[in-house]
Amino acid sequence: MERTLIIIKPDGVQRALVGNVISRFEQRGLRIAGMKLIQISRELAEEHYAEHKGKGFFEPTVKFITSSPVVVMCLEGANAVVAARQTMGATRPPEAAPGTIRADLGLDVSRNIVHGSDKPETAEREIKLYFKPEELISYTRAGDVWLKE
Numbered sequence: 679m680e681r682t683l684i685i686i687k688p689d690g691v692q693r694a695l696v697g698n699v700i701s702r703f704e705q706r707g708l709r710i711a712g713m714k715l716i717q718i719s720r721e722l723a724e725e726h727y728a729e730h731k732g733k734g735f736f737e738p739t740v741k742f743i744t745s746s747p748v749v750v751m752c753l754e755g756a757n758a759v760v761a762a763r764q765t766m767g768a769t770r771p772p773e774a775a776p777g778t779i780r781a782d783l784g785l786d787v788s789r790n791i792v793h794g795s796d797k798p799e800t801a802e803r804e805i806k807l808y809f810k811p812e813e814l815i816s817y818t819r820a821g822d823v824w825l826k827e
């Protein structure tokens with residue numbers, strides 16, 4: 679069982695795509711371990727995007743992610759990191775495969791609707807940025823036994 683950190687970015691919330699995006703992850707089989715609506719501070723955004731500091735898109739990306747509320751989720755499941763990235767699609771919507779969130783719902787890299795951790799180690803770091811341990815709940819859904827042999 680693996681965990682990943684997902685953010686429905688300001689464009690997703692403002693375009694009323696929250697339910698659509700959550701549905702896709704749920705239908706994939708991923709389980710919601712934690713979820714909340716928050717407004718990201720500049721400090722948190724800079725820490726979240728620290729690996730991109732110095733790049734041209736860093737400042738606009740920080741401005742954007744702090745511009746309006748976001749939904750943060752911790753999702754749980756087998757290979758959750760890779761599975762969620764697949765369901766999201768490639769970073770640039772024109773390169774994302776049809777059927778993915780970024781291809782179906784977006785057009786431009788700067789407004790690509792969702793964030794998802796890129797590696798298990800990143801997920802561990804990012805989950806800690808957004809959730810206290812007591813905000814994450816481990817439980818079993820009735821349907822979980824139907825997700826694998």
Ligand code: DAT
Binds near residue numbers: 735768769787790796
């Ligand atoms: P991902 O979000 O797929 O992990 P990333 O970590 O390379 O992609 O970049 C983080 C975010 O920064 C990305 O979702 C959107 C923004 N971004 C990346 N490259 C960009 C670019 N060339 N122009 C504008 N925004 C960009």
Ligand code: MG
Binds near residue numbers: 796
């Ligand atoms: Mg990334």
